[in-house]
Each structure stands twice: as structure tokens, then as C-alpha cells.
Amino acid sequence: MDSLTTSLVRSSFKSVGASPGGENAFARAFYAVLFASNPEIRQHFPAAMDDQRDRLMHAIGYVIDQLDTPGEVLPLLAQLGRDHRKYGVTDDHYNAVADALITALANLTGTELWTDETERAWRDAIALIVATMTDAANAEQGPPTWVGTVINHHRVLDDLAIVRLQLDQTMPYVPGQYVSVQVPTRPRMWRYLSFATPPRPDRIVEFHVRRVSGGWVSPAITTDTRIGDTWLIGSPLGGLGVSRRPGRRRLMIAEGTGIAPLRAQLLDMPRLDDTPRTHVFVGGTYPCDLYDLDILWGLSRTCPWLTVVPVIENSDNPWWVSGNTQNPAGMHDLLTGQLGRVVATYGDWTDHDIQVVGSPSMVRATKYQLMAAGVDSADICHDPLY
Ligand SMILES: Cc1cc2nc3c(=O)[nH]c(=O)nc-3n(C[C@H](O)[C@H](O)[C@H](O)COP(=O)(O)OP(=O)(O)OC[C@H]3O[C@@H](n4cnc5c(N)ncnc54)[C@H](O)[C@@H]3O)c2cc1C
Incomplete structure (x- = not known):
């Protein structure tokens, strides 16, 4: 993406953050437009949307920050595209999200900043993001989710549990990667967890989970996990340790x-x-x-x-x-x-x-x-x- 497009996207996003209500108002407007125009999408999101809004703003902010380093952000978007298969997202969903983003931005950016040029810049940026995610998702041969059955749950500290699960199918992850997981007591609340062990032939994986006070999911995992519970697990994400230079x-x-x-x-x-x-x-x-x-x-x-x-x-x-x-x-x-x-x-x-x-x-x-x-x-x- 050229530097003019990047700077138009960044400056208009910054002005949204500085508008009354800031980023939270933008996230609320985005989800309001999205759910009003596509009510069936609501079922994919948790009942309480506060943390979801925070996550959306962090994710958009992160991608915008990285727009001029495509080598960093495009692989991450491709991984996210593969991971989003777990929601059963379609091209229509991506289009609905793109339209809701543009509408929310146009409503919250001052009229002086929201010019045809700015809208074009956002549409270009969104098209790049959507194409990267959908291309990666369509090229993926593996399942959209894996099912992990809890075979061991050990509280090593009062607020920290080690959980071992056996996956239903082999997952080709690289040591250092993480996945999003959904536990049975917290439907639609996906959280990221890092694998603590490399892939094994018996498909046993291990996660270390610390209870975050006031959190929705981590207290449920540390306290309420039972042997035999089944978790849904998305595609592997992240690049820690993936491209280390030999000899260093x-x-x-x-x-x-x-x-x-x-x-x-x-x-x-x-x-x-x-x-x-x-x-x-x-x-x-x-x-x-x-x-x-x-x-x-x-x-x-x-x-x-x-x-x-x-x-x-x-x-x-x-x-x-x-x-x-x-x-x-x-x-x-x-x-x-x-x-x-x-x-x-x-x-x-x-x-x-x-x-x-x-x-x-x-x-x-x-x-x-x-x-x-x-x-x-x-x-x-x-x-x-x-
Ligand atoms: C790439 C990645 C890998 C991760 N790997 C692991 C892992 O291996 N093990 C693990 O235990 N967690 C891991 N996490 C964190 C995990 O995904 C959850 O965010 C965490 O378990 C809290 O979820 P929750 O639902 O309990 O809290 P939420 O309901 O999501 O949040 C409740 C409140 O706690 C705050 N909060 C959220 N997380 C933290 C935190 N870590 N410290 C302090 N405050 C917090 C939130 O801002 C919010 O205000 C990882 C996160 C990322 C991004």
C-alpha cells in the first residue's frame, strides 16, 4: 500500500479516537451497524460485548500500525483468515463487516476529514485485509476447528492450571504458536492460549492458564475444567520462533x-x-x-x-x-x-x-x-x- 493511503487511514482513525466517546463510540457504532444490517451475525458474538469492542479496537489499531510493514502484518492476517473459518464466515460476512466499518468511520470522522480520498484509502486497506484473509482461508486444507478432550487438569498454583488435551486430529503447529480456544462453560468466548509442548504423535497438547481476576474464561478454565470436557480449538497462529536465523x-x-x-x-x-x-x-x-x-x-x-x-x-x-x-x-x-x-x-x-x-x-x-x-x-x- 502506498504511503498516502496509509497516512489517510492512520490520520482518520486517529481522529475517530479523538472524537467524543473515542474508540469505544466507534466500536459501538460499528457493531450497531453490523448487527442491524445483518442480524444473523450476532449469534457469533458473546452476550457481553465490552471486551469484544476492546479487542476489535486493538486489532484494528495493530493492523493500521503495521500497514507499512506488510512482511509483518500480511502473514498474521492470513493466519487470522484461517482461524476465522471456525465461525463459518462467508464472503457476505466479510462484505458486511467492510460496509459497517466504512459507515461507522464516515459517521464518526469529521466531514472535513472524511473525503472521497479518505474513503477510497479505507476501501483499499479493507480490500487488502479481506483478500489476504479469504485467500488464506480458501487455500487451507485442514479442518476449521479441532476438538480437544481434557485428559488432565492440574492446579500447580492456586491461580494457575496446567491442562492437557488430546486432539481429535493432528494439528500441524510450530512450537511457539498459539491458538484460540472455546471451553464448554463459556460459549462464543474464544481466548488465545499458547502451546506449552511441541506437536506429539499421540496428539496430546498442553496449555498453562493463569486465572485473571474478574475475567470471564480463565477462572472457568483454572477452576471448573473437568476430565472429559471437550474444547474447540482454532487454527494455529503466531510466528514466535518460526523464522529464526541459523547460527544466531x-x-x-x-x-x-x-x-x-x-x-x-x-x-x-x-x-x-x-x-x-x-x-x-x-x-x-x-x-x-x-x-x-x-x-x-x-x-x-x-x-x-x-x-x-x-x-x-x-x-x-x-x-x-x-x-x-x-x-x-x-x-x-x-x-x-x-x-x-x-x-x-x-x-x-x-x-x-x-x-x-x-x-x-x-x-x-x-x-x-x-x-x-x-x-x-x-x-x-x-x-x-x-
Ligand atoms: C497471543 C496470546 C497468547 C496467550 N497465551 C496465554 C497462555 O498461554 N496462558 C494464559 O493464561 N493466557 C494467555 N493469554 C491471555 C488469554 O488469551 C486471556 O486474555 C486471559 O486468559 C484472560 O481471559 P479472561 O476471559 O479470563 O479475561 P477477560 O474476560 O478477557 O478480561 C477481563 C479483564 O481482565 C483484563 N485482562 C485480560 N487478560 C489479562 C492479563 N493477562 N493480565 C491482566 N489483566 C488481564 C482485561 O483487560 C479485562 O479488563 C494469551 C493472550 C495472547 C494475546
């Missing part, structure tokens, strides 16, 4: 359940011909948050290319945590401090392929600290922050 050393940084997609890659790396030297920093608020340290430590003892460094913000567990929470004997000392700062000051990370996984605020903070320490932002990879 790796730095992996994870907070909380962010260790899942890194661990999936680590478990897969011993089968590589040329395993890169890899440092993993795993962080938490308290020592007890490092729930997966035994597995990582076991791996690092058998893999000379791997160093695992645990980092915590508070050296003592909270008083309500009981039981043995010591570091595994012989492991790298626990370092104390803010994760990004500890990593950035630990060594020279230039010439490394870097992956950062955690909450959006942690990813942003860590990225800035690494860049301040001389790392090129192009060497830092993370999942989309939506």
Missing part, C-alpha cells in the same frame, strides 16, 4: 505463563542439527510463581547449550504460600529485580534473536530496556499485544 544465539524472556511457548520450542530444540546457544530468563513476582522451574532446570542439565536464569521481584513468598518453594539444587541463583532491567544489564544481547512473552506492559517495558542497551528492535520478536 537466542535470548528468551518470559513472565508467568509466558514460559509456555518458549518451553514448547526448548523441548523441540534438541532435535535440531545446529542447536543455538540459548539463554532463558523466566520471571515472576514471587519465587512460587516460577512454577515450571523443575522442568526447565532438568532440560538445562541435559542440554549444554541452554542456560536458565530465574528472576523474581520479591525474594520471599507471600505469607499464604506454604510448602517447599526452594530453587532446584544446583540451579543458577535467583536474581531479584524487575525482569527487563535484570536481563538488559546481565550481558550483551546484540547479535541474539530475542523473544519476549508476557503481559503487554511487560513486553513493552522489556523491549524498551533492551533497545536502550543497544539491541536492534528488529531482533526482538513477540506476539501481537492484543
Whole structure:
């Protein structure tokens, strides 16, 4: 897309954000137009739309930010197109969404900004997005969804569960990728989860889920999951670890359940011909948050290319945590401090392929600290922050 189109799209979207009610008003207007003109689409969305509106705005904002780096955004849109097959979307649905977007934008952008040229720019951008998504969806041979049957559910912490499922069919995912899942107690509330294990011949997959206080889905997964439950799982998404450059050393940084997609890659790396030297920093608020340290430590003892460094913000567990929470004997000392700062000051990370996984605020903070320490932002990879 040319730079004029990109800048018209960006400036008009910015003006929508600055209008009364801002982005929320735009998201409300969009869904109102969409559901009024195509009532049958409503059934695909959850009853409560607040989070859905947030997600829509984050997704649009992300795509608009990346419009001038098609190498980044087009593969992601193609993956989203494949994933959207789970809703049974048709070309008519895509057209309805495009029309509702244009109507909502035209209504909320001031008349001075919403010119024929701006409308044309948006139509071009939307046409590119829709074509990328539908082409990828139409080319896909695999099923629109997989069914996973829960075979194990283990609460490793009060607010964190490890769930294992057996898929009904083989899923060709790459370690480091994530999927959207729908659990039986929360219909139509799809949430992203990262695979914690590489693909296995027995089709068993593992997810690590932390309960978000006040959340809709994560408390249901951590507390109410039962053996035999069946989850619906969409197509694999994301590019963490997909295109690493051969011969480059790796730095992996994870907070909380962010260790899942890194661990999936680590478990897969011993089968590589040329395993890169890899440092993993795993962080938490308290020592007890490092729930997966035994597995990582076991791996690092058998893999000379791997160093695992645990980092915590508070050296003592909270008083309500009981039981043995010591570091595994012989492991790298626990370092104390803010994760990004500890990593950035630990060594020279230039010439490394870097992956950062955690909450959006942690990813942003860590990225800035690494860049301040001389790392090129192009060497830092993370999942989309939506
Ligand atoms: C690429 C990707 C991979 C992910 N992988 C995992 C994973 O492997 N394991 C895992 O547990 N989660 C993972 N998540 C997060 C997960 O998708 C859900 O967002 C999370 O479980 C909360 O869902 P919920 O329905 O409970 O909360 P919601 O009902 O969606 O949100 C409730 C409130 O909590 C806030 N909120 C949402 N998520 C968080 C959070 N993480 N921290 C603090 N506040 C939050 C929301 O803004 C909202 O205000 C991943 C997210 C992405 C984007």
C-alpha cells in the first residue's frame, strides 16, 4: 500500500479516537451497524460485548500500525483468515463487516476529514485485509476447528492450571504458536492460549492458564475444567520462533505463563542439527510463581547449550504460600529485580534473536530496556499485544 493511503487511514482513525466517546463510540457504532444490517451475525458474538469492542479496537489499531510493514502484518492476517473459518464466515460476512466499518468511520470522522480520498484509502486497506484473509482461508486444507478432550487438569498454583488435551486430529503447529480456544462453560468466548509442548504423535497438547481476576474464561478454565470436557480449538497462529536465523544465539524472556511457548520450542530444540546457544530468563513476582522451574532446570542439565536464569521481584513468598518453594539444587541463583532491567544489564544481547512473552506492559517495558542497551528492535520478536 502506498504511503498516502496509509497516512489517510492512520490520520482518520486517529481522529475517530479523538472524537467524543473515542474508540469505544466507534466500536459501538460499528457493531450497531453490523448487527442491524445483518442480524444473523450476532449469534457469533458473546452476550457481553465490552471486551469484544476492546479487542476489535486493538486489532484494528495493530493492523493500521503495521500497514507499512506488510512482511509483518500480511502473514498474521492470513493466519487470522484461517482461524476465522471456525465461525463459518462467508464472503457476505466479510462484505458486511467492510460496509459497517466504512459507515461507522464516515459517521464518526469529521466531514472535513472524511473525503472521497479518505474513503477510497479505507476501501483499499479493507480490500487488502479481506483478500489476504479469504485467500488464506480458501487455500487451507485442514479442518476449521479441532476438538480437544481434557485428559488432565492440574492446579500447580492456586491461580494457575496446567491442562492437557488430546486432539481429535493432528494439528500441524510450530512450537511457539498459539491458538484460540472455546471451553464448554463459556460459549462464543474464544481466548488465545499458547502451546506449552511441541506437536506429539499421540496428539496430546498442553496449555498453562493463569486465572485473571474478574475475567470471564480463565477462572472457568483454572477452576471448573473437568476430565472429559471437550474444547474447540482454532487454527494455529503466531510466528514466535518460526523464522529464526541459523547460527544466531537466542535470548528468551518470559513472565508467568509466558514460559509456555518458549518451553514448547526448548523441548523441540534438541532435535535440531545446529542447536543455538540459548539463554532463558523466566520471571515472576514471587519465587512460587516460577512454577515450571523443575522442568526447565532438568532440560538445562541435559542440554549444554541452554542456560536458565530465574528472576523474581520479591525474594520471599507471600505469607499464604506454604510448602517447599526452594530453587532446584544446583540451579543458577535467583536474581531479584524487575525482569527487563535484570536481563538488559546481565550481558550483551546484540547479535541474539530475542523473544519476549508476557503481559503487554511487560513486553513493552522489556523491549524498551533492551533497545536502550543497544539491541536492534528488529531482533526482538513477540506476539501481537492484543
Ligand atoms: C497471543 C496470546 C497468547 C496467550 N497465551 C496465554 C497462555 O498461554 N496462558 C494464559 O493464561 N493466557 C494467555 N493469554 C491471555 C488469554 O488469551 C486471556 O486474555 C486471559 O486468559 C484472560 O481471559 P479472561 O476471559 O479470563 O479475561 P477477560 O474476560 O478477557 O478480561 C477481563 C479483564 O481482565 C483484563 N485482562 C485480560 N487478560 C489479562 C492479563 N493477562 N493480565 C491482566 N489483566 C488481564 C482485561 O483487560 C479485562 O479488563 C494469551 C493472550 C495472547 C494475546
